């Protein structure tokens with residue numbers, strides 16, 4: 001059963017086409033990793049999934065609901081799609097706990113107490129229970145990103161989107177975030193991750209999508225992608241990043 | 245002209261001539277600040293809405309207000325109101341409304357810069373949680389914009405406080421007017437104006453120091 005389905009999505013910035021007829025799907029419980037060179041449109045693609053970026057053509061369907069359709073309650077739909085950003089985007093004026101409870105209280109209408117309980121549980125899960133009263137600026141990058149994941153999980157999402165969650169981190173902090181993501185994947189969370197962490201992809205991805213110049217060039221099961229990518233561009237890209 | 249004599253400046257004079265004027269100047273400053281920031285924020289949101297029918301009128305309003313001298317707006321509003329409504333409004337009320345509307349233009353430019361100083365990623369993060377546009381603005385963007393701009397907002401308020409002396413044009417009784425009246429009464433106008441300058445200086449200078457401290461604090465938080 002498809003959790004996320006993209007059908008022929010195209011997007012333009014003025015006359016520049018960022019996404020060219022992109023189609024793919026992520027089934028329930030699947031992890032799909034999206035990679036590709038800088039500027040190829042990965043962030044744009046993943047932001048189209050919950051319509052943070054509008055697109056001009058095509059359709060995105062999440063759990064049976066069309067994102068772009070006129071009658072769709074976008075906030076309600078987005079609340080069920082967790083999103084983690086490259087630069088964390090925690091709310092700097094709110095404490096860690098408030099970051100975790102804001103959406104629960106304002107969007108899901110949970111009581112403050114219920115939201116806090118959930119927040120505490122999730123902080124415990126990402127190993128940051130002691131930091132609840134601090135502010136984002138007082139945490140390391142790796143800690144902030146783990147809070148960001150907890151914030152998304154607090155909404156009990158149907159699926160999770162990640163946009164290069166580790167690429168802004170110092171090398172020694174990458175693993176603490178990847179560990180949380182691996183655990184999530186193993187629990188059966190549906191995930192679409194823009195990432196160049198091929199170790200992570202090897203471990204948990206079902207499929208790998210390779211993008212170049214706004215196109216989905218390759219969309220293959222992990223084994224095929226790492227074994228024998230069909231396109232030349234993907235081969236070049238892989239040889240480049242696997243050397244590092 | 246003889247030596248300066250400020251012996252007439254005593255508690256009695258303060259309570260008789262200055263206190264009421266001082267209270268009005270402060271009231272005018274605070275009301276115009278609160279109202280100005282509120283209306284200014286709305287104007288800023290209109291200008292950033294991306295909708296021409298909201299953005300254009302707001303821009304026109306702000307640019308007009310910023311292109312005319314305040315004293316002229318004060319006079320015009322004071323003279324125009326009885327003409328339009330058939331009843332005079334009184335100098336004090338007229339001053340309060342004029343200052344609020346005028347300062348809104350300046351505060352709106354500050355708030356616009358403040359909103360733009362918050363990264364787009366914060367809007368995305370708010371939206372991704374399912375917050376509506378209004379919620380994202382109110383709970384995420386505006387608090388940060390306000391915090392980032394607090395020193396500038398306060399600096400504008402200091403200017404506003406200085407400008408309140410312009411209400412002399414319509415004969416409202418403010419702090420400066422208090423000094424002037426006292427000076428006339430004791431036949432010591434020069435001393436009265438000197439004292440007035442000193443009082444304005446002390447108030448504005450202490451507020452500026454507060455702003456400086458705030459700036460340093462905000463730099464640390466960021």
Ligand SMILES: Nc1ncnc2c1ncn2[C@@H]1O[C@H](COP(=O)(O)OP(=O)(O)OP(=O)(O)O)[C@@H](O)[C@H]1O
Pocket residue numbers: 013018036037038039040041042043044045
């Ligand atoms: N707001 C915008 N206006 C115009 N062009 C844009 C805008 N945002 C992105 N682009 C362009 O769209 C293309 C795709 O951008 P996108 O951020 O999706 O790439 P990416 O694959 O995520 O790259 P990176 O690995 O650097 O994050 C780039 O060429 C970029 O310059």
Ligand SMILES: [Mg+2]
Pocket residue numbers: 042043044163164
């Ligand atoms: Mg990107």
